[in-house]
Amino acid sequence: MTSDRPVRLGVAGLGRAFMLMLPSFENDPRVVLAACAAPRESSRDAFVQRFGGVAYDSVEALCADPTLDAIYIATPHQMHRSHAECAVSSGKHVLLDKPLCVTLEDGEAIAEAAERAGKIVIVGPSHSFDAPVLKARALIDSGSIGHVRMINALNYTDFLYRPRRPEELVTAEGGGVIFSQGVHQIDIVRLLGGGMVSTVRASTGQWDDKRPTECAYSAHLTFAEGAFASLTYSGFAHFNSDEFCDWIGELGHDTDPKAYGKARKALQSVQTPQDEIRLKTERTFGASPDPAFPDHNEHFGTILVSCDGADLRLTPDGVWIYGHTQRDFVPTPLGTIPRKGVMDALAAVVNEGQAPVQDARWGLASLEVCHGIIQSSANGKEISLEHQVPVRSLQERKQRI
Ligand SMILES: NC(=O)c1ccc[n+]([C@@H]2O[C@H](COP(=O)([O-])OP(=O)(O)OC[C@H]3O[C@@H](n4cnc5c(N)ncnc54)[C@H](O)[C@@H]3O)[C@@H](O)[C@H]2O)c1
Incomplete structure (x- = not known):
């Protein structure tokens, strides 16, 4: 499954995270900002004025848009689970701004929903x-x-x-x-x-x-x-x-x-x-x-x-x-696309079905370390981890779907 047409991306949340992705989206011809969802009318209007496309007042309506390939979720952490589940169950790949979510339970649910739907969640941008x-x-x-x-x-x-x-x-x-x-x-x-x-x-x-x-x-x-x-x-x-x-x-x-x-x-x-x-x-x-x-x-x-x-x-x-x-x-010359690693991952997921290392299971493993830090400090003990995943090779990540 390869395609030369640009990825049609819908954006959920037009806050600070989206601002920081703008230089990447605007300089990468592989992506078109085709739709958004945001609660504030003023930011929805600003989006349409600048990029055209469609502005929805809910993430559910955005995810239901059949013309989109993927959704960039840039809403607050605590909304990541419901928004990611909505996107993958609507047949969309996801670029989910870090962290995956807050609780390990929600993280497991996101990973399972993506696997069930045969869609890939990229947890990024991350450094x-x-x-x-x-x-x-x-x-x-x-x-x-x-x-x-x-x-x-x-x-x-x-x-x-x-x-x-x-x-x-x-x-x-x-x-x-x-x-x-x-x-x-x-x-x-x-x-x-x-x-x-x-x-x-x-x-x-x-x-x-x-x-x-x-x-x-x-x-x-x-x-x-x-x-x-x-x-x-x-x-x-x-x-x-x-x-x-x-x-x-x-x-x-x-x-x-x-x-x-x-x-x-x-x-x-x-x-x-x-x-x-x-x-x-x-x-x-x-x-x-x-x-x-x-x-x-x-x-x-x-x-x-x-x-x-x-x-x-x-x-x-x-x-x-x-x-x-x-x-x-x-x-490592900067080139013309800031955050190119993330943009490469998005294009590879949509156009080639190739997952990045930083998928939902990877994001869950990093989230487990976050909780381990908090738990260790509270208990004064070393914490053993059980959700870790290795850096998977390109071969393993190809043709995931
Ligand atoms: N990778 C990075 O460089 C980076 C930088 C900043 C934030 N982030 C991540 O991005 C996420 C958002 O953080 P932020 O700082 O941009 O917050 P923010 O408050 O600036 O933006 C969140 C946006 O989500 C919108 N929103 C809230 N509820 C919504 C809903 N139901 N549907 C659609 N939109 C909704 C808000 O109106 C707001 O514009 C967080 O998970 C954060 O960790 C990542």
Whole structure:
């Protein structure tokens, strides 16, 4: 099943996540934004004015549109299960923005619904699709640098102080840094470490009574094949670890040094949760300018991979290979399509029936690590995992449907 016509995509949710995908959708001729569903009339109108197509007032009506190939679900985490089930049972493939959902029960239900319907759920965008991460994985697969032994991942941001909906500050509803940010780091580390995490031991921080959810964590993971990893994330940070990435920001733009403290300063004007929702809405589609085209690949902080024959250091522009006697840099040019790894996955699913590594079962395994971090911190114990899946080869992922 191959096709040269563009993928007809329907978008569920025109918020911040959709804004961040715009430079990819608009620069990739393989995709047409053909329809949307959004509760706010103003964003539905803005969509139709800009892209044409059809605007629905419910995700159910969007999924029922027979002209669509796939649905991009960019609604809040807690809606992912019902929206994904609706899409796959209506015969659509799904691009589901991370995380898969909040509870493991909902994650299992999404995976089962997709399998039952013979449709594929891509869990992305996630930073495991970033070109330098995929390049590092390809270097490991080539066998030229031996086995992965240890991974170190570190990221310091002001995530907790960007405008949030109330539920984004409630852990049980998927709030805090672990479900929204940790899952990126976990996806990257699992992709590089082979996927099969055996155990998690972690501590989490909740340091601000006004934002009573996890703002930081440090986790130690062991892998079935013997590698281990250390993951540290702070969304409470005053320090910005872009400094370790040549002052390039997460989305691939140069970090503006004059923006120091911007998120915390903006939040000082907020008196009520409604004020904060308003502030967040200002960053959504129809209410703010598009993100600029990036200058570099996206990244998720410092990532170091120690292998038998080399250490790899991922940068927004490529991968440094520090071998025994020489070091080399393998560039990953940005090209004309930001987040190209995600767009490639979408085109491969719809046009070739080829699943990505990051499908629903993969997303469930990363979600299990998120819960493992929270549980380990609460109990002071190491947690064993049971929903892990390996990085499946291209051959295994071809012709899944
Ligand atoms: N991968 C990334 O870079 C990235 C970045 C931001 C957010 N996200 C993910 O995207 C999801 C949304 O987060 P966000 O920050 O964009 O939130 P947001 O609040 O900015 O956007 C959510 C949108 O969903 C809409 N919505 C709510 N209920 C709906 C419904 N029933 N039908 C259709 N639309 C509905 C809202 O009107 C809003 O526009 C989350 O799961 C988040 O983790 C991913």
